[in-house]
Amino acid sequence: MAATAAILFLVYLFNLSSGYVLIDDNENLDEILTLPSEYSIKAERIDLIADLKLPMELWYSTEINRSRVDVYDGMVKRYYYWGEDGAMGSDGTVYMAYPKWTEKEGHTIFCSKTDMYQETPVDAFPAEEEYVYADDMYIASFTRGFIFEQWLPTSGSDIERCRQVLQYLIQMVPNAENVDTSKTYHEGQTVDVWKFTEDDDDTRKELVLYSHRTERGEDVPVQIEKKEFNTMLGSLEKHVIFNYDQFNPLFCEEDVDAEKEGLCEWTPDDFEGHMKMLHPAFHNDLGVAFNSFKKHHARNYQNKKEHDMRRDIFHKNWKFVVDHNRQNLGFKLALNHLSDLTPAERAHMSGGRRSPNPSATVPFPHSERQVGDIVTQIPEEYDMRLQGIISPVKNQDKCGSCWTFATAAAVEGALARLDGRILDLSEQSIIDCTWEGVCEGCNGGWPKEALKHIMKHGIPLEEDYGGYLNENGYCHLENVTEVFKIRGFTLVTPLSVSAMKVALYKYGPVIVTIQNNDAFNFYRSGVFYDPTCVDDYVGHAITIVGYGSRDGTDYWIVKNSYGEQWGEDGYMLLSSSNNNCFVLDEPYYPVV
Structure with missing residues (x-):
């Protein structure tokens, strides 16, 4: 009983979740994030604020400039082609295959396509330019498969005190005696930790990427956690976790061939047509959608900082619209010319x-x-x-x-x-x-x-x-x-x-x-x-x-x-x- 009380006190003291705790020193590692350029992988997107889970499977190749995203076991499929001339000479084409039901024919698979305006391919992994390798002392706890983190001072006395506490906690966890406390583990494999932080006015964005380095020298993400805080109100407004599994570096071109879906009809080359093909849960769809929005509403922002701010506002409103419409409340919402404006x-x-x-x-x-x-x-x-x-x-x-x-x-x-x-x-x-x-x-x-x-x-x-x-x-x-x-x-x-x-x-x-x-x-x-x-x-x-x-x-x-x-x-x-x-x-x- 005393041991249990001690554990609870120490967990409270360090503000950590339940479960065992591991330290990651990660010395002598290459501190450059190298994401794979060709792969297939399974994933799930978990929105902890909206309480939604989206299962996905993704294919990606910079060699042939194509990618594909399936959701709900292939119920809806999206194919992205770069470098191919669309109907209006765009950067590429996006194809979408989804079930359609009519009283006469029942369920059929319908395929539509539209022009896409985005210079870079749709990648499963959000690669921020300023990801920093986490070389400070890192505390990670695991609760139901999710990773939560807290950064601590790295002075000598604090490190030693934390090591003693963590060693004690690990001893109290069954089957944890062989765990190496100099590494961070996720799902039984060693991972490296990368962090991206951005502060803008009253918003703070934090991303933590957990990756496993392969023998090819590529960093394969196993989990990405995104948080967005309103620093003025002190509230957590966005909390999304991507879990990745079954990474495969072998790529089959047939997997990203939209022609196997049959004849695909062109949708109007306008903002509304594009939005029917895209989804806010896919971070790379955001680039396509926002570029279409800018073109449709003739938006020209002063600099990159404003551009990124407007894109984030647009993304938040896009998710709000999609989440509302799925509830079937008797009226529908849609993005419009107000979609990149601040609440003020x-x-x-x-x-x-x-x-x-x-x-x-x-x-x-x-x-x-x-x-x-x-x-x-x-x-x-x-x-x-x-x-x-x-x-x-x-x-x-x-x-x-x-x-x-x-x-x-x-x-x-x-x-x-x-x-x-x-x-x-x-x-x-x-x-x-x-x-x-x-x-x-x-x-x-x-x-x-x-x-x-x-x-x-x-x-x-x-x-x-x-x-x-x-x-x-x-x-x-x-x-x-x-x-x-x-x-x-x-x-x-x-x-x-x-x-x-x-x-x-x-x-x-x-x-x-x-x-x-x-x-x-x-x-x-x-x-x-x-x-x-x-x-x-x-x-x-x-x-x-x-x-x-x-x-x-x-x-x-x-x-x-x-x-x-x-x-x-x-x-x-x-x-x-x-x-x-x-x-x-x-x-x-x-x-x-």
């Missing part, structure tokens, strides 16, 4: 704020009882887009001007209901000229204040005032000959679904401010419902242009200001249940 940059775009004292110049004209009567007489579904009174979707870009776009869209719709004309009003004029009180242009503002401004000063056409700048500009309303004013604005009865439907059918569009998050930012299709929305001061202003129902779920039709590439051609179907994301807290419509 996306939050800056959400510049719509709710007033602490909601008020209006024109009272809502219906009592709760009247609303109950009217809502039974109006259509069950109503879409203003079908009435020809909604202007095209616009893109606010990185300026936090959503409050101006939502307001201008509502005024455009109200004026179109009046005389049938669809006007293109100037959001830039609201940014430049509405600085009374709390509004701060691209730093955010209140739709209510924008409505007050249009009541008093009016809003001009964009062609008269000048185009959207995506920046704060000089107010020059005095140079515009014609402006459009509203008589006032109305606050729809808050938290009332029926009142909102009545307002939309009789008076809309309606401006609302919601709490948006990553799921909202990457929305693609379906009825959006997110119970994780948090009611804080940051919000996003949108315009509601109708309502409807799909598969028994009621929704609002949202016109957003992220461009037509976002959502369903710039629109979202937002669930009307449970005041989702606080959509009914403060709804306004302009009175013309």
Whole structure:
């Protein structure tokens, strides 16, 4: 019992996991990481944060510039060819074979291919340029086959103390008497330890690679552990382990021949087509995907540091999208032009704020009882887009001007209901000229204040005032000959679904401010419902242009200001249940 207590105390003292502990001095070893250039190997990717395990088999050859990745025992196969001209003269071609089911034919294997833009081959091993051989004292413990590590000072007294402790612990572990404490072992074989660390702003990335040196002088990884920390919050945000097994240096060209999958059809040479062929679990697919993203969105970064930062953000969002879509929650997400932005940059775009004292110049004209009567007489579904009174979707870009776009869209719709004309009003004029009180242009503002401004000063056409700048500009309303004013604005009865439907059918569009998050930012299709929305001061202003129902779920039709590439051609179907994301807290419509 005393021995057990001593062991537990020592394990606690050194913050080590359960199991036996070994020291690796690794003297007189070649400190250059030499990864194999041709091989086949089996692997599993374990995401400890998402609790997901992905079995893989990989083939790789720099001799013939080809590689292949299978997942789930070959259920899905990807072939990568470099140096072959694709349909658009790209760096190569990626082929993907996967099962497809139809009621007529049942399961068949479908093969598609697309151009690939990446200069280096897809390798199973992530080779960081700055891997450092671990020549400091290294403590490794093994728990359920996973390796956890802790670096200790290497002063003489500490080394001797650790050796004594470790020797004692090893004596207490059955069948460990023949273990050499001068080496690190994994799965019964001696391994070398390599480490890569990178600090960038509030993120710290750590990679540890455990490799076995072959008689050919190649370092074959047996495990790679990746961790990513948010140093500001002190949280572990990413923890992935790759376990490798059954390494084979012999390579058969037939194994990477995509032609055996049959006739492969070309998919569109665009970002969306590429993303159907790739997966965020494969670290080398990241290079292909990010290059396609940069080309599609015309991204040019200042330097390598920013490039790598944007790539890591893109990768994190890609995994978020894939993990969400596999849950089948009723709506789908997709990567878009926001995928490489930091959370702070996306939050800056959400510049719509709710007033602490909601008020209006024109009272809502219906009592709760009247609303109950009217809502039974109006259509069950109503879409203003079908009435020809909604202007095209616009893109606010990185300026936090959503409050101006939502307001201008509502005024455009109200004026179109009046005389049938669809006007293109100037959001830039609201940014430049509405600085009374709390509004701060691209730093955010209140739709209510924008409505007050249009009541008093009016809003001009964009062609008269000048185009959207995506920046704060000089107010020059005095140079515009014609402006459009509203008589006032109305606050729809808050938290009332029926009142909102009545307002939309009789008076809309309606401006609302919601709490948006990553799921909202990457929305693609379906009825959006997110119970994780948090009611804080940051919000996003949108315009509601109708309502409807799909598969028994009621929704609002949202016109957003992220461009037509976002959502369903710039629109979202937002669930009307449970005041989702606080959509009914403060709804306004302009009175013309």
